[in-house]
Amino acid sequence: xxxxxxxxxxxxxxxxxxxxxxxxxxxxxxxxxxxxxxxxxxxxxxxxxxxxxxxxxxxxxxxxxxxxxxxxxxxxxxxxxxxxxxxxxxxxxxxxxxxxxxxxxxxxxxxxxxxxxxxxxxxxxxxxxxxxxxxxxxxxxxxxxxxxxxxxxxxxxxxxxxxxxxxxxxxxxxxxxxxxxxxxxxxxxxxxxxxxxxxxxxxxxx
Amino acid sequence: xxxxxxxxxxxxxxxxxxxxxxxxxxxxxxxxxxxxxxxxxxxxxxxxxxxxxxxxxxxxxxxxxxxxxxxxxxxxxxxxxxxxxxxxxxxxxxxxxxxxxxxxxxxxxxxxxxxxxxxxxxxxxxxxxxxxxxxxxxxxxxxxxxxxxxxxxxxxxxxxxxxxxxxxxxxxxxxxxxxxxxxxxxxxxxxxxxxxxxxxxxxxxx
DNA sequence: TCAATGATGATACGCATGTATCACATTTCG
DNA sequence: CGAAATGTGATACATGCGTATCATCATTGA
Numbered sequence: 001x002x003x004x005x006x007x008x009x010x011x012x013x014x015x016x017x018x019x020x021x022x023x024x025x026x027x028x029x030x031x032x033x034x035x036x037x038x039x040x041x042x043x044x045x046x047x048x049x050x051x052x053x054x055x056x057x058x059x060x061x062x063x064x065x066x067x068x069x070x071x072x073x074x075x076x077x078x079x080x081x082x083x084x085x086x087x088x089x090x091x092x093x094x095x096x097x098x099x100x101x102x103x104x105x106x107x108x109x110x111x112x113x114x115x116x117x118x119x120x121x122x123x124x125x126x127x128x129x130x131x132x133x134x135x136x137x138x139x140x141x142x143x144x145x146x147x148x149x150x151x152x153x154x155x156x157x158x159x160x161x162x163x164x165x166x167x168x169x170x171x172x173x174x175x176x177x178x179x180x181x182x183x184x185x186x187x188x189x190x191x192x193x194x195x196x197x198x199x200x201x202x203x204x205x206x
Numbered sequence: 207x208x209x210x211x212x213x214x215x216x217x218x219x220x221x222x223x224x225x226x227x228x229x230x231x232x233x234x235x236x237x238x239x240x241x242x243x244x245x246x247x248x249x250x251x252x253x254x255x256x257x258x259x260x261x262x263x264x265x266x267x268x269x270x271x272x273x274x275x276x277x278x279x280x281x282x283x284x285x286x287x288x289x290x291x292x293x294x295x296x297x298x299x300x301x302x303x304x305x306x307x308x309x310x311x312x313x314x315x316x317x318x319x320x321x322x323x324x325x326x327x328x329x330x331x332x333x334x335x336x337x338x339x340x341x342x343x344x345x346x347x348x349x350x351x352x353x354x355x356x357x358x359x360x361x362x363x364x365x366x367x368x369x370x371x372x373x374x375x376x377x378x379x380x381x382x383x384x385x386x387x388x389x390x391x392x393x394x395x396x397x398x399x400x401x402x403x404x405x406x407x408x409x410x411x412x
Numbered sequence: 413t414c415a416a417t418g419a420t421g422a423t424a425c426g427c428a429t430g431t432a433t434c435a436c437a438t439t440t441c442g
Numbered sequence: 443c444g445a446a447a448t449g450t451g452a453t454a455c456a457t458g459c460g461t462a463t464c465a466t467c468a469t470t471g472a
Contacts, residue, residue, distance in 0.1 A: 032330040120326040124238040135391055165403045172382030183328055185341055197371045
């Protein structure tokens, strides 16, 4: 019996899948995820409907793949935002992380719009959430909790704050602010002011 | 020319409309607003599809009416929650308001689910938001800002907090926590702990 | 009493969607 | 080489949706 590693012969499957997945994200960022029909995605990606079906047997597979791509982009943006703040300290990590996911510029608006689309999709199709695994907010919370605890040790944060509880509050606050921006209740700058007010209150030696 | 006040002859229109609108809210609370199709609403209300069309010429009219009913229920729950906390003080108003809209029990879960459905609907159909007028979070924020300022005058809240900024943060925090509960990230009790931690930090004489 | 109007039922229409099918071209490899 | 596998196109199918149409019965007012 021979072992055959059946590498795709003609085209790079992963590249095609990415091309199509990115097209879906583009639609989700502009017209909303509910407009991301198979036909619309095909048109946006510049391929035929058949090809979308070919590379993603079902729509759920397409959504899952696009969600993974979105996760990569979010992670990359958070990293870049932290790096841009100079030396890595607990404070810059917390600031950089939260401001990165707040919809303040074009890129973050796109990412937040797409992410919100997926998040609300899980409300109606909980199976998708299960198939996707650990949620992004969870990862954010544990990251922030660690750095808040570190800041506490350094005396930058009051000793009586509970890091996990506070990290959860910050993530929820940021998500809520993001929703209010997408909903047109306020703009990104106003949301940023609110977030920075809270962060300034937290990172203040007692 | 005679003026004819054409009161409905056979049935009470407002009652029928309410019956149908409540059916939609029930569906939105359980299966999600995207499952609230005209036919499903008709079945849930125990009437024929034709009747839903008759009392609401279009689906948007039905959604708008149901949203108004939901607003009434939310307002009623907030009032009841404040009353239940005993004497009306700035602190009880803030506590009562925010804990009322956090999905901690059956009723608040239902209300939050339905409200979230409408909120996310506005993401895709911004016209509906415009036709609906002032958003619920806006009203909550100004209410809370007033009471935070009052608490400040009474010395229950530190003098350096900005009431509007803080009120906005609290509402966003509560919305974010609500989303995390509906998304299955944590349960209502955990969300309540996070909210109370923040509130306890705010209402603390300096 | 009887025509007009209010209320309700049954059913059809047009459209969009996810998915499936059939056909054909191109490449690969024994 | 030539058959099998891979890649792509065109189109069909079944379903669910909001809405529209036609018909029927009950009530009302002159």
